[in-house]
Amino acid sequence: MRQEKQTISAEYLARLNSSPFVYLVDYQGLNNLQFGELRKRLSKAGAEIHVIKNSIFGIASKEAGLGDVRATMKGQMAAVTGGKDLTNAAKTLKTFNKEFNRGQVKGGFLGSKRLTAQEVGDLADLPSMDVLRGTLLGLFQAPASRLARLIATPGAQIARAIQARVDKESE
Secondary structure, rough: OOHHHHHHHHHHHHHHHHHOOEEEOOOOOOOHHHHHHHHHHHHOOOOOEEOOHHHHHHHHHHHHHOOOOOOOOOOEEEEEEEOOOOOOOEEEHHHHHHHHOOEEEEEEEOOOEEHHHHHHHHHHHHOHHHHHHEEEEHHHHHHHHHHHHHHHHHHHHHHHHHHHHHHHHHO
């Protein structure tokens, strides 16, 4: 392989190894403005999109332990990677595809597990990490708040009984 291609392959390999996920997107039909808009939206979601050369990316994916992905990669492809919330990137791609009818996800990887386009769509339907954290925090707080109410209930009942007695005697 020529030095130029080795450099590109090393760059792909570095991206694949540094990201917990990779989504493969067919960007055919997107003009420069639309691709820029997609790039901006993905940046807000903590991800980046890079146009890839399919044959070199296939070699880099083998080196990263992802297997042979060249069957998935037909046409003009781009790779979406990131270090943050993988559901936000998937949601961004799904929303963009609905708006522009372009930028279709062809598949991806979560760690070393291969994902189909349907599975990436399912990830997009999951709640965000902030919502999941809030739900989990609520689950942790619920027993504590119930316990506090349970402990306070007898004291409150006694106080009401005493107040009722005082009110009855003062009549």
